[in-house]
Amino acid sequence: MYPAGKVIYSCHHSFPVVSSRLRSVFRLQRIQSHMMSSHADPEVLLEKVGRAGVITLNRPKVLNALNFTMIRQIYPQLKVCKKPFEHCFSSSRIKAGQKKAGHMIRLMDSVFLFVTLVLLHLQGVGLSVHGQFRVATEKTLFAMPETAIGLFPDVGGGYFLPRLQGKLGLFLALTGFRLKGRDVQRAGLATHFVESKKIQDLEEELVDMKSPSAEDVARVLDSYQEISTFSFVYRVFLSPPIRLFSSSSVEGIMQNLKADGSEFAKKQAETLSKMSPMSMKITYKQLKAGATLSLQEVLVMEYRLSQACMRGCDFYEGVRALLVDKDHNPKWNPSTLEEVSDHSVDQCFSSLGEKDLTF
CATH class of the missing domain: 3.90.226.10 (2-enoyl-CoA Hydratase; Chain A, domain 1)
Structure with a gap:
């Protein structure tokens, strides 16, 4: 306790x-x-x-x-x-x-x-x-294990994670290490x-x-x-392994890990294969955008993302699989990175109009 x-x-x-x-x-x-x-x-x-x-x-x-x-x-x-x-x-x-x-x-x-x-x-x-x-x-x-339950690194994760050295923040955000x-x-x-x-x-x-x-x-x-x-x-x-997370897309990171073949790379590839594909792509875009935003701007962005996750299905499925039924076998939708379109990710970042967060 x-x-x-x-x-x-x-x-x-x-x-x-x-x-x-x-x-x-x-x-x-x-x-x-x-x-x-x-x-x-x-x-x-x-x-x-x-x-x-x-x-x-x-x-x-x-x-x-x-x-x-x-x-x-x-x-x-x-x-x-x-x-x-x-x-x-x-x-x-x-x-x-x-x-x-x-x-x-x-x-x-x-x-x-x-x-x-x-x-x-x-x-x-x-x-x-x-x-x-x-x-x-x-x-x-x-x-920050949110991608395992169909969410994203919240509470300002889009602000502090991209400000860590190298790609450490992205590594932590995607893998939940x-x-x-x-x-x-x-x-x-x-x-x-x-x-x-x-x-x-x-x-x-x-x-x-x-x-x-x-x-x-x-x-x-x-x-x-x-x-x-x-x-x-x-x-x-x-050191060199973290450079495997330097890529222009989550798919590129997965390719880097599979091509490397080291124990480190194999373990991270296995971990990412269990995460919500939609969450990983949202998280990647969140950290990339957050690197140049103020904390308040990031918090507005993350509020939009929280509402998008509530409208989707992966968050509910992730909670069910890991916290409710505990079968650790979530059925993600979409089930692969390739099936997650850029348009669907961009929509999660769209303004909520009058319902947007204000300070």
Whole structure:
């Protein structure tokens, strides 16, 4: 079971100051009492700790995946602050769906607009990757597995993935490959790596800061930073094999992989053969377009894509095969890359007119 995800932010309002040790004890008692209660647990716990507001995501059994109700509770808390976040700790996993897509996307935009943002226990993406500071531990797991369920890398994936080195972002987006621990930082998805046993001390030091600047936060984070010269990402993904993902089409990538014949190439070709052909082509176009767009422009694009996926059939089939029936045998439609026309892909990116997302 994962611990409750946490968002800690500094507001303009002055709150009573509580000692670090007592704060930790009181918060732990409150969380434990909530988790052990016989009635339905609240999914979001809201607290005031010193000068900081604390939002605790309380759905550990589902890795703190945000649902529509949680988003509606969190978003107003961010809006009431009269100056930007100073600290933010998060371990949520987010996916956009038809009902909550617009609210989720606006939440991503709010996170991005805050100047100084610290995220700890980087388990998910939406409340993590758009922050100025992002802290990973050896327990961190990063993946964008959406093409396996007929979707696309959402929560701003079209913005941050094409900005990774080489074709690493495209590789992660198409294959859903999992990055762990230090590799998350080496790939550029986290800005710092801190051992999990030091996270509580780091959290307390950050919360105790009175009026921290970006430089102050960076100085504290750097003091906890663990340096390592070894990296699986640098050794494998940024070496020759990743060049196999340099092509003008998804079909070209598949041809590169099959022609190469290495174990790496065979494994990736096998993985891609299981993904939704429509999703892979949407994702390819999404990342190509997103490389030159602002985050808000990308979020508008992704809202359009979310609605297109809701109108299609692959998303429902992917969820059925992987999450409901769990037979892991989705029947994609179209079933091959060649059957997915450029026109059908382009339609997914079309304006929704009056129904388009606005900020």
